[in-house]
Amino acid sequence: MNDSIAFALLCFTSFFTLLSPLNVMPIFMTMTADMEPDIRHQTARKAVAVSFFTLIxxxxxGQLIFKFFGITVNSLKIVGGVMFFLMGQDMLQARLVKTKIAEKEIKKYASDISVTPLAIPLICGPGAITNAIVLMQEAESLLNKSILILAVLLVCLITFIVLRHSSKLFRVLGETGNNVLLRLMGLILMVMAIEFLVGGAKPIIRDIFRISQG
Incomplete structure (x- = not known):
């Protein structure tokens, strides 16, 4: 039982850190600033649902999918790093704040951003996907597998609650506060991007040199 409790804590803390709802919140607030509350809530719900089912x-x-398509976790990290860097650059310049959407395009826009970039890679990024694969391999018993699924569900529910009520914080912060927070998160996102890029590229470069030297 103690092992199950320890595994549950590991699952919850690792997924909460990797999904990081508080870090996603300012990006979500900015990208949905021109939406009606109902559409904003639908966007949050779809983004979280896509994240949950992707992780499960x-x-x-995961291992079968990666082997079938010849994909490696390192390649996934590099792609996620590039996407993070480009988005962080826009955020650092507060470009997303100026985004205006035509009324007839709002539903399509909401549907687009709910999957990418909100669900993937912001909420459910390479780190979270890798974590899900690794923890599932460690969860040998049915109880631990169930704990893993419940932990993912709980973190996703927390993420949805944070995103759903993000507009209240948006009003409290105001445009100036949101711009400051957006630039700060943009900087953090670009740092995360470099970490993903380096973490993904390092093993690949090592393999290349080992092959060339052989």
């Missing part, structure tokens, strides 16, 4: 899918079938 990779947890159970």
């Amino acid at each position: 899918l990779f947890a159970f079938a």
